[in-house]
Amino acid sequence: METLWFMIVAVMVAAYVVLDGFDLGAGAIYLGAGKTIEDRRKILRAIGPVWDGNEVWLLAAGGTLYFAFPLLYASSFSGFYLPLMMVLWLLMLRGIGIELRAHMENAVWVGFFDLIFCVSSVLLAIFFGAALGNVVRGVPLGADGYFFEPLWTNFRASGNTGILDWYTVLTGVIALVTLTAHGSLYIAVKTDGELNRRTRGIALWAWPAQLILTIVGLIATCYVQPTVLGNYKQHAIGFLIPFIVLGSLGVMIYGIRKGQDKLAFVASAFYIVGMLVGAAFALYPVVLPASTDPVHRSLTIYNTAAGHHGLTVGLIWWIPAMILALAYFTLLFRMFKGKVQLEGEGY
Amino acid sequence: MDSALLVHRIHFAFTVTFHYLFPQLTMGLAPLIVILKTLGLRRNDETYHQAARFWTKIFAVNFLMGVVTGIPMEFQFGTNWSHFSRFAGGVIGQTLAMEGMFAFFLESAFLGLFLYGEKRLSPRAHWWSAVAVFLGSWLSGYFIVATDAWMQHPVGYEKAADGSVQLTSFWELLLNPWALWQYAHNMSGAVITGAIVMAAVGAFYLLWGKFEAHGRIFVRVGVIAGLIFSVLQLFPTGDGQGKLIAQNQPVTLAAMEALFVSQPGAPLIILGQPNVEERKIDNALEVPDALSFLTYRAWKANVKGLDAFPPDLWPQNVALLYYSYHIMVGLGTIFIAIMLVAVYLLWRGKLFSARWMLWILMLALPFPYIANTAGWITAELGRQPWLVYGLMRTADGYSKMVSAGNGMFTLLGFLGMYTVLGILFLFLLRREIEHGPAPEEKLIDIKAAVV
Numbered sequence: 001m002e003t004l005w006f007m008i009v010a011v012m013v014a015a016y017v018v019l020d021g022f023d024l025g026a027g028a029i030y031l032g033a034g035k036t037i038e039d040r041r042k043i044l045r046a047i048g049p050v051w052d053g054n055e056v057w058l059l060a061a062g063g064t065l066y067f068a069f070p071l072l073y074a075s076s077f078s079g080f081y082l083p084l085m086m087v088l089w090l091l092m093l094r095g096i097g098i099e100l101r102a103h104m105e106n107a108v109w110v111g112f113f114d115l116i117f118c119v120s121s122v123l124l125a126i127f128f129g130a131a132l133g134n135v136v137r138g139v140p141l142g143a144d145g146y147f148f149e150p151l152w153t154n155f156r157a158s159g160n161t162g163i164l165d166w167y168t169v170l171t172g173v174i175a176l177v178t179l180t181a182h183g184s185l186y187i188a189v190k191t192d193g194e195l196n197r198r199t200r201g202i203a204l205w206a207w208p209a210q211l212i213l214t215i216v217g218l219i220a221t222c223y224v225q226p227t228v229l230g231n232y233k234q235h236a237i238g239f240l241i242p243f244i245v246l247g248s249l250g251v252m253i254y255g256i257r258k259g260q261d262k263l264a265f266v267a268s269a270f271y272i273v274g275m276l277v278g279a280a281f282a283l284y285p286v287v288l289p290a291s292t293d294p295v296h297r298s299l300t301i302y303n304t305a306a307g308h309h310g311l312t313v314g315l316i317w318w319i320p321a322m323i324l325a326l327a328y329f330t331l332l333f334r335m336f337k338g339k340v341q342l343e344g345e346g347y
Numbered sequence: 348m349d350s351a352l353l354v355h356r357i358h359f360a361f362t363v364t365f366h367y368l369f370p371q372l373t374m375g376l377a378p379l380i381v382i383l384k385t386l387g388l389r390r391n392d393e394t395y396h397q398a399a400r401f402w403t404k405i406f407a408v409n410f411l412m413g414v415v416t417g418i419p420m421e422f423q424f425g426t427n428w429s430h431f432s433r434f435a436g437g438v439i440g441q442t443l444a445m446e447g448m449f450a451f452f453l454e455s456a457f458l459g460l461f462l463y464g465e466k467r468l469s470p471r472a473h474w475w476s477a478v479a480v481f482l483g484s485w486l487s488g489y490f491i492v493a494t495d496a497w498m499q500h501p502v503g504y505e506k507a508a509d510g511s512v513q514l515t516s517f518w519e520l521l522l523n524p525w526a527l528w529q530y531a532h533n534m535s536g537a538v539i540t541g542a543i544v545m546a547a548v549g550a551f552y553l554l555w556g557k558f559e560a561h562g563r564i565f566v567r568v569g570v571i572a573g574l575i576f577s578v579l580q581l582f583p584t585g586d587g588q589g590k591l592i593a594q595n596q597p598v599t600l601a602a603m604e605a606l607f608v609s610q611p612g613a614p615l616i617i618l619g620q621p622n623v624e625e626r627k628i629d630n631a632l633e634v635p636d637a638l639s640f641l642t643y644r645a646w647k648a649n650v651k652g653l654d655a656f657p658p659d660l661w662p663q664n665v666a667l668l669y670y671s672y673h674i675m676v677g678l679g680t681i682f683i684a685i686m687l688v689a690v691y692l693l694w695r696g697k698l699f700s701a702r703w704m705l706w707i708l709m710l711a712l713p714f715p716y717i718a719n720t721a722g723w724i725t726a727e728l729g730r731q732p733w734l735v736y737g738l739m740r741t742a743d744g745y746s747k748m749v750s751a752g753n754g755m756f757t758l759l760g761f762l763g764m765y766t767v768l769g770i771l772f773l774f775l776l777r778r779e780i781e782h783g784p785a786p787e788e789k790l791i792d793i794k795a796a797v798v
Contacts, residue, residue: 049459052414056451062421063440063447070436070511077425077432078746084426085757089764092415096771099411103775146429148748306437307513314441321448328456335460335467 001311002301005068006287008318010280012064016057017128017276018182018269023047023054025183027094027121028176029202031114033187038342039195040114044098045340046190051098053332055091060325067314071145071304072287079139079147080131083163087127094120122176129175133168136279137161137224138289141297145304157224161291167224174213178272181206181252185265192339196261203264204256211249214275218242221282225289228282238281245274354754355427355745360727361758362419364720365765369413371719374488374534375541376406377481379568384474398564399477400465401784402545407462408775412768419761421447427754431734431744437513438504439494441520446490454483488537489530496526498735499726500595512738525591529726532584535576536722539682540715542573546689547712548780550705561784563699566708570693574686580679592729593642596736598656599729602665603672604638606652613638613650621669626653662731671724678718685711 026047034040066073077084097117101110134149137157141147152162155169184202187195221228232238248271255264283289287304290297305311380402387395421443424432457479465473503519504512514520549565552558593600600606605621605628606613615637619628639648653661662668685707692698699705730736734744 049463053452053455053459055414055418056447056455059418059421059451060444060447063444066421066424066432066436067440067444070440071433073425073436073440074429074432077422078427078429078748081426081746081749081753082757084422085760088419088422089760091418092764092768095411095415096768099407100771100775103408103778145433146746146748148750148753306440307507310437310441310514313514313517314444317445318448321445321452325448325452325456328452332456332459335464 001308002068002305003285004315005064005305005311006280006284006301009061009065009068010276012057012061014273014276016054016061018272019054019057020051021125021179021272022183022186022265023051024121024125025179025181026187027117027183028125028180029184029187029199030121031118033184033195033199033202035198039198041342042191042195042340043187044102045342046187048098049336050332052095053329055095064318068306068311069287069301069304070306072299075141075145075147075299075304076135076288079149080134080163081148082151083127083131087124087131090120090124090127094124125176125179126172129172129178130164130168132175132276132279133171134163135288136171136221136228136283137165137167138291138294138298140292141288141290141299142292143297145297145299158291167220170213170217170220174210174217177206177209177213178268178275181210182265182268182272185252185256185261185268188261189265190340200256200259200261203252207249207253207256214245214249225282227286227289227294228279231282231284238278241274241278241281245271245278248274351747351749351751351754352742352745354751354758355749356741358427358754358758358761359423362416362423362761362765364723365769366413366416366420367720367723368716369409369416370484370488371537371540371716372409372544373406373413374484374537375539376402376409376545377477377484377541378538379541379545379572380406381474381477381481382568382572383564384477388470388474394560395564397784398561401561401779403462404779405776408772408779410458412772416765416768427746427749428734428744429746429748431739434511434739434744435498435735437507437511438501438520439497441514441517442490442494442497446487446494450483450487450490454480454487457483485534488534489526492530492533493521493523493526495726496523496529499529499730500525500591501735501738512735525595528584528587528591532580532588532722535580535584536715536719538572538576539580540719542569542576543682543708543711543715545569546573546708547710550708551780552783553699554702554705554709558783558785566689566698566705567693570686570689570698570708573682574690577679577682577686581683585676585679589641596729597651598653598660599662599668600642601651601653601656602662602668603725603729605665605669606638606650607654609649609652609655611639611649612636612647613642613652615641616673618673621666623665659732662728664728664731668725668728671721671728675718675721675725678714678721682711682715682718 026043030040030043034043062073093116097113097120101113101117104110138161139147139149140161150162152164153160155162155165157165157167181203184199184206188199188203191199248267251267252264252271255261255267285300285302286298287301288299290299380399383395383399383402386392387399424443457476460468460476461473461480464476468476497520500523501512502523503514503516505515507513545565546569549562549567549569552562553566589600592603604613605616605619607626612635614631614633614635616628616631616633619631619633622629636646639650640646642648642650653665689698689704689708692701692704732740732742734741
């Protein structure tokens with residue numbers, strides 16, 4: 001039962017990163033790719049109807065995590081207190097940046113919210129990457145299952161760690177590059193003409209960086225958290241995951257070069273899912289490794305889960321709720337499918 | 348008092364109070380927009396569609412504020428109240444996760460269609476998207492109220508070996524009688540906010556002499572909905588909620604009424620300042636025996652005062668609890684009076700020319716917000732010193748690892764951020780109201796006429 005809920009939460013987090021990832025990426029390239037007012041409006045139009053729904057996956061994943069693994073939620077949210085609060089502020093700024101800029105046709109007003117949207121998107125991508133890095137690296141958990149990490153200490157990835165060290169900064173940069181490519185490809189899918197060519201160009205430029213960072217990241221992970229190889233050694237099927245990751249990168253560059261944006265975008269989604277599943281597979285059944293005493297203090301799905309009755313009941317409502325949610329999203333994306341057109345918008 | 352505890356309490360109280368300014372209008376406006384759209388389809392009248400579109404624009408900004416200030420609420424259970432989360436997550440994790448899974452997905456997906464899809468969808472499909480947003484926001488409200496109701500009146504749980512509580516009955520949690528009454532009372536309060544805001548803007552247009560056709564619609568829909576729901580707010584929902592408190596939290600009732608001494612034929616205090624030090628009411632204006640009657644339907648029934656309970660079970664802030672409760676009830680009563688007069692004038696066909704009444708309606712705008720806020724303060728202060736009534740004290744629930752300094756840092760951050768959000772919201776609202784519900788060319792005509 002715990003394993004099932006672990007997979008459910010992992011799938012929801014992956015869905016969040018793939019979905020909100022493309023609008024975060026679109027935000028990151030927003031100022032660079034959107035040279036004209038029309039381009040910027042097209043980018044916003046491409047994500048406008050869906051970004052809020054994408055963000056709900058974060059809330060739904062958070063709620064599900066709270067429900068299934070209360071101690072993990074309590075420990076990690078209070079331990080990562082400062083960065084989480086900053087993520088909240090960035091999410092707020094980004095939300096108002098997207099929605100309020102169109103309320104006034106004033107260059108100063110629009111320019112201000114454009115900047116906020118772009119900067120907060122970039123920072124969020126880095127924060128999320130660093131968060132994943134922290135989870136993989138482990139945190140100084142106390143005997144009671146709690147910890148508190150300052151923002152940084154000495155930037156070493158062992159001992160008295162902070163949120164930011166060389167390893168988590170690296171994972172932050174990987175996330176930024178990955179989501180930049182992901183968002184560029186989404187905008188390429190949703191637009192035509194000059195903007196389509198330009199965003200595809202950004203993805204092409206980001207690709208070598210993504211390849212190199214992926215390899216560096218894998219090596220660094222094995223160095224920082226040697227236990228990640230344990231599950232792979234036990235279950236050889238796990239080695240499929242790195243192949244999926246590298247294969248997706250291959251398909252991505254093929255799609256970009258051939259101008260098949262949709263193929264490249266889907267490959268990018270596979271890459272992201274592959275990276276996340278790879279991390280989850282490596283950690284399982286640990287969900288938050290303790291850097292202090294990994295064997296006894298690490299939080300696992302077993303010592304953090306809610307009671308069995310609750311988990312069973314949850315399954316009964318979770319499945320229909322998920323089917324409904326998928327139906328809404330299918331409807332939503334179908335209604336706004338195809339390339340973005342600005343005509344008929346007024347003015 | 349441990350200063351970290353105080354910081355975490357203020358942190359949550361401030362962010363949730365500011366947050367709830369927005370959802371109450373979202374939940375209150377959503378059904379009213381559906382009514383406007385329905386009338387537009389039924390009567391095939393473009394004015395109603397323009398009216399619906401106008402409120403949709405305000406709804407959108409308001410909804411956005413609700414979303415961005417709402418995300419921190421879910422996070423804060425873990426960040427600032429982690430010991431509570433660990434203790435109660437096995438139960439209230441259910442309702443909080445269900446809110447995300449059932450309500451947020453519904454709301455957000457259809458909000459996209461509702462705000463961006465009027466040209467792409469048929470009028471009927473667009474109507475359905477409005478209904479879906481309405482249902483989503485009300486469903487969301489239910490799960491949150493059910494969560495709070497469990498903290499007020501825990502049901503359907505058992506104590507586990509590790510000291511936490513775990514769910515034993517899903518339906519007891521979901522159909523907690525406290526949740527049903529609190530939800531009815533809360534949603535009725537939200538509709539009152541929506542109705543008064545709509546009537547106030549309509550009254551403003553009529554007094555201003557612009558967009559008068561729309562203004563009349565706003566006032567009419569606003570006062571009719573306002574009357575229905577301000578009556579429902581008192582009876583049966585407020586009455587039902589009050590009885591639950593009397594039965595299950597008698598010490599809270601005593602503190603709300605500032606009844607320091609147990610007595611038969613307890614008076615109902617209308618005005619007066621509680622003097623907690625000397626355990627009496629200063630400058631009291633009271634109705635003899637009325638509290639006994641309202642609580643037990645018997646004029647001489649004995650009502651337990653605060654002296655019947657040990658002081659460490661008293662809500663810690665008796666004065667604020669007393670004031671917030673009296674502000675809520677007092678404003679609720681005033682709303683009924685205003686709406687009765689307004690609907691009477693509407694029925695006689697005199698409302699739109701009764702400028703004095705339009706002034707009252709316009710100036711009523713901030714008061715439902717105050718009443719709703721005071722109501723929530725009553726509920727949450729009344730539960731003190733408990734975080735989960737009878738099971739966990741507030742002093743045991745906060746994040747012990749997050750120091751007062753770190754809590755203060757983010758509290759100040761939220762203060763700054765919400766100041767900016769509040770200013771932006773008011774600024775945009777003023778623009779939308781000034782811009783009005785009429786199409787562009789009409790506005791230019793009006794401007795030319797004014798010049």
